[in-house]
Amino acid sequence: MIRNHILICGGTGCTSSGSHSIMEALNTELKKNNLQDEVKVVMTGCFGLCALGPIMIVYPEGSFYSRIDASAIPEIVSEHIIKGRIVKKYLYSEVAEMEEKGVHASLNDTKFYKKQKRVALRNCGVINPEIIDEYIAYDGYQALGKVLTEMTPAEVIQCIKDSGLRGRGGGGFPTGLKWDLASRTKADVKYVCCNADEGDPGAFMDRSILEGDPHAVIEAMAIAAYAVGACKGFVYIRAEYPIAVNRLQIAINQAREYGLLGNDIFGTGFNFDMEIRLGAGAFVCGEETALMTSIEGNRGEPRPRPPFPSEKGIFGIPTMNCNVETYANVPQIILNGADWFGSMGTEKSKGTKVFALGGKITNTGLVEIPMGTTLREVIEDIGGGIPNGKKFKAAQTGGPSGGCIPASLIDTPIDYDNLIAIGSMMGSGGLIVMDEDNCMVDIAKFFLEFTVDESCGKCTPCRIGTKRMLEYLEKITSGKATMQDLDDLEELCYYIKANSLCGLGQTAPNPVLSTLRYFRDEYEAHILEKRCPAGVCKDLMRYEITDACKGCTLCARNCPVNAISGTVKNMHTIDQNKCIKCGVCVSKCKFKAIIRK
Amino acid sequence: MKSLAELQAIKEKMQNKVNLRASEDDNTVRVVVGMATCGIAAGARPVLNAFLKEIEDRHLGNVICTQTGCIGICQYEPVVEVITPDGTKTTYVKMNEDKVAKVVTEHIVNNKVVQDFTIGAYQK
Numbered sequence: 049m050i051r052n053h054i055l056i057c058g059g060t061g062c063t064s065s066g067s068h069s070i071m072e073a074l075n076t077e078l079k080k081n082n083l084q085d086e087v088k089v090v091m092t093g094c095f096g097l098c099a100l101g102p103i104m105i106v107y108p109e110g111s112f113y114s115r116i117d118a119s120a121i122p123e124i125v126s127e128h129i130i131k132g133r134i135v136k137k138y139l140y141s142e143v144a145e146m147e148e149k150g151v152h153a154s155l156n157d158t159k160f161y162k163k164q165k166r167v168a169l170r171n172c173g174v175i176n177p178e179i180i181d182e183y184i185a186y187d188g189y190q191a192l193g194k195v196l197t198e199m200t201p202a203e204v205i206q207c208i209k210d211s212g213l214r215g216r217g218g219g220g221f222p223t224g225l226k227w228d229l230a231s232r233t234k235a236d237v238k239y240v241c242c243n244a245d246e247g248d249p250g251a252f253m254d255r256s257i258l259e260g261d262p263h264a265v266i267e268a269m270a271i272a273a274y275a276v277g278a279c280k281g282f283v284y285i286r287a288e289y290p291i292a293v294n295r296l297q298i299a300i301n302q303a304r305e306y307g308l309l310g311n312d313i314f315g316t317g318f319n320f321d322m323e324i325r326l327g328a329g330a331f332v333c334g335e336e337t338a339l340m341t342s343i344e345g346n347r348g349e350p351r352p353r354p355p356f357p358s359e360k361g362i363f364g365i366p367t368m369n370c371n372v373e374t375y376a377n378v379p380q381i382i383l384n385g386a387d388w389f390g391s392m393g394t395e396k397s398k399g400t401k402v403f404a405l406g407g408k409i410t411n412t413g414l415v416e417i418p419m420g421t422t423l424r425e426v427i428e429d430i431g432g433g434i435p436n437g438k439k440f441k442a443a444q445t446g447g448p449s450g451g452c453i454p455a456s457l458i459d460t461p462i463d464y465d466n467l468i469a470i471g472s473m474m475g476s477g478g479l480i481v482m483d484e485d486n487c488m489v490d491i492a493k494f495f496l497e498f499t500v501d502e503s504c505g506k507c508t509p510c511r512i513g514t515k516r517m518l519e520y521l522e523k524i525t526s527g528k529a530t531m532q533d534l535d536d537l538e539e540l541c542y543y544i545k546a547n548s549l550c551g552l553g554q555t556a557p558n559p560v561l562s563t564l565r566y567f568r569d570e571y572e573a574h575i576l577e578k579r580c581p582a583g584v585c586k587d588l589m590r591y592e593i594t595d596a597c598k599g600c601t602l603c604a605r606n607c608p609v610n611a612i613s614g615t616v617k618n619m620h621t622i623d624q625n626k627c628i629k630c631g632v633c634v635s636k637c638k639f640k641a642i643i644r645k
Numbered sequence: 646m647k648s649l650a651e652l653q654a655i656k657e658k659m660q661n662k663v664n665l666r667a668s669e670d671d672n673t674v675r676v677v678v679g680m681a682t683c684g685i686a687a688g689a690r691p692v693l694n695a696f697l698k699e700i701e702d703r704h705l706g707n708v709i710c711t712q713t714g715c716i717g718i719c720q721y722e723p724v725v726e727v728i729t730p731d732g733t734k735t736t737y738v739k740m741n742e743d744k745v746a747k748v749v750t751e752h753i754v755n756n757k758v759v760q761d762f763t764i765g766a767y768q769k
Binding site for chain 1: 655
C-alpha cells in the first residue's frame, strides 16, 4: 500500500538546482529502509516558487520543503517518512512559522499561493507529466470526450466566444472569434498550430505548462481542430527547451497509444494527429507568419498579412494558431462552462493570466492570478516585496515589445486594456521588477540591444531603425547626446512603429517610448547634467577619494587596474583615465572615504 | 480509445491512486498513527496499511492517513488518533488490523465512536 506521495519539482528551474539528485537520493534512502512499496516518488512540473528550489512536497501532510539538497534526504526519510515528524528546519519558512504556532499550514495558506488562481497551471506541480493516467485522473481528456460526443463544432466555438478567452501570447485577440474565422474558411485540409516559441527575456510560462501539463495542450489542440475542421496540428517549440520538448513528445506518444490522437477518436470518426517542429530560438519566429515560414523549412521571416493564416497558413493550408497558455485554458472552459471562466477577471479580460515574476523581487517564480489583480498585490503579497529594503521603481511587462509601469501606477488592475492604456502591454507574461538601482535608460538600451540582435532584417524600418535607436541610446548613456538627439529619437520611434512589417518592429520602440513617458527626467539628467541618477551608466560615473582617507593602501592593493596611487598614511588619488568604474575600492574602503559622483 | 467508457475506467482506477495529493479542507478526517519505535515494534505498520487499504477500497476521498511520532503512552501502542472535521479527537489504543475495519465503518463513515477500543475503555 502507498501511504505517502513525495512530489519533487522537475521544472527547468528546480532541475538546474539539482532536483534529479534529490530524486536519486530519495529512491536510495527509501530502498535502504525497505519503504519503496509504501512511498511513491513523483517528479512533477513547476510549483511556481522557483526562487526556493529545489522544492519537494510530502503528502498526505502536504509538507512543503524548500531549498533542500540531497544531504537532507536521510533525515527527512528517517524523521518524517518513518516516524511522522515533519522536519521543520527544511520547511518553507512561512509554513514553518505557522507550524511553530501549532497551526497546520498547507501550501494554499502561504502568501505566495493565497491570491493565486490556478487554471492554466492547475496540474503543474500536481501530476507526473510523463504519465497519461495521472492526467486522466484529474479529468484529463474529459473535455475532448464531451466535445466529440455531445457538441457540434459551432457549439464549441460559441462556448469559447462566450467565455471571453483572449489570446495569451500577448495580442489579446478574442480566441472564439479566431476559431470562428478559421472554421468559415472552406478547404478540404486545415491545420491547427501551437505557438510555443516563447522568446521574451524573462518569460517562461509556456515552457512550464508544457513541462508540467503537456496533455492539456494536446487535448486543447484536438478540441480546436474539431471546432475549426482541422485534422493535423503542429507545435512550434524552441530547441532551447529540451525538457519541454521531451515531455511533450512522451505525451504525444502516450496519447497515440491510447488512441486519443489518431483515427476515429472515441469512435466518433474524428481524426487528429500532431507533430513537434523545433525552432532555432529566433525571437521573430514567435510572430505567427514568421513561425509558419519557419515550419515550412524556410528562414524565419514574417510575410505580409493579408492573406491571413486562416486563409493561407502553413504550406498554404488554412491554419489556426494559438499560444500554449491559451490552449491550456480550453479544456477547463469546456468542462466548467463559459460562465465559470467569465466569472473570473475584469469586464473585457476574463479568466486568469500566468506571469513569470523576475528581477528585483523576493519570490522569483511563476504565478497565475485572476485578471484585474493589482500590480501591488502581485509584487508585495505574492512576490514578497523587493529584497534588501529597496524601493520599487517600475515593473516591465511584455518584454522587448512592452513597456514599464511606474511606481505611481502600482495600483493599476492588470488586464489587457489597462496595460495598453498606460503604454505597456500584457505580452506573453514576463514581469520584471525594478528597484531604485535600475537606470531606466539602461533598461531601454538592454531591450533595444535584444531587438537589434533579433530583427530578421527583412524590412528597413526595423533593420536600420532599431540600430539607429540603439545608437541614440548609447550616445545618451555615454553622456554625448544633445536634447536634439532626444527629439530625433522620439520621432524615429513613431516612424518605426508605423512602418515596420511585423509585430517585432512595430513594438520595438515601446521600451523607449514608455520610459520616456514616465522617466523623461532620467533621460534629461543623462543629457543635460551628464549624470546617471541610478548610478548605472559607467561612462557618467567617477569615483573620488575624499580627505577621510587614512592612507591605508587597501584600495590601491585591490584595484584591478592599478588606477589608485598614493603612499602609506597619505591621501590616495584615482587616475580617472585608468579607472574602469568597477566599484571594488568603494566596497573595500573601511573609512567610507571613496565616493561615487 | 474507442469509447468514453474506457476513459472513465482509467479515471476511476487512477483517482484512488492520486487522492493522497489532495489538500486538506474543512471536511477532512485525519487518521494519525503513532509510528515511533514503540509503535512500530508493537505493530503500527500493519495497522497503518490496513487503514490505507480500507480507505482506498471504500473510495473515501475526505480521509487522510498520516503517521506521527511517540504519542506518549507506549504501553497502549499501537495508538491511533481519529480527528473529525469538528476537531474532536478520539484515541484508539492497542489497535490491530482486525479492529481497523470497524473503526473505519463505524467511526469514519457513520460518525459513531467505537467505545470499546478507546483509551477510556482500557483505563477503566
